[in-house]
Amino acid sequence: MGIFVKSAGMVSLVMKKVCLIGSFRFYREMLEVKEILESSGLKCFAPVPSKWRDPNDPSKFLANLPPEEELIKDAYQAVLTCFKKIDDCDLIYIINKGGYVGKNTLIDIGYAFARNKPIYALEPIDDLAVMSLVKAVISPIQLVELLSHTDK
Numbered sequence: 001m002g003i004f005v006k007s008a009g010m011v012s013l014v015m016k017k018v019c020l021i022g023s024f025r026f027y028r029e030m031l032e033v034k035e036i037l038e039s040s041g042l043k044c045f046a047p048v049p050s051k052w053r054d055p056n057d058p059s060k061f062l063a064n065l066p067p068e069e070e071l072i073k074d075a076y077q078a079v080l081t082c083f084k085k086i087d088d089c090d091l092i093y094i095i096n097k098g099g100y101v102g103k104n105t106l107i108d109i110g111y112a113f114a115r116n117k118p119i120y121a122l123e124p125i126d127d128l129a130v131m132s133l134v135k136a137v138i139s140p141i142q143l144v145e146l147l148s149h150t151d152k
Helices: 024-039 068-088 103-114 140-149
Strands: 017-022 043-045 057-061 091-095 119-121
Touching: 017 024, 017 068, 017 103, 024 043, 024 057, 024 091, 024 140, 068 103, 091 103, 103 119
Parallel strands: 017 043, 017 091, 091 119
Antiparallel strands: none
């Protein structure tokens, strides 16, 4: 996959914090990308599944869930935690195999855009409005290369 860059103002590798966002469907891939970026010297944050998710498949919930009220509180805290990570990072990288962006990822993208964070994606997003917020569609290795050769 080639690099698709919409603007010249990129971030520098000197900025070492990357926030990974995406569906828990792709959690294994997210952890693989995290490892690639960290081995290249970048600091990388990935979401942590809640205690109510299956540890072997975080895209699924466990069988014995608490009352909905407790799940809502847990989800609210997860959203706030992700917002904090976005605030603390220099750029956002969407792990979106097949172009999939779920509801929570969409919330994160909107928040990151409102906070003026550069947003990159693993694959194109089929929704043009959402795709218009993405600076580049790029692989993890290409992201590292791009960050090592450009300044903000």
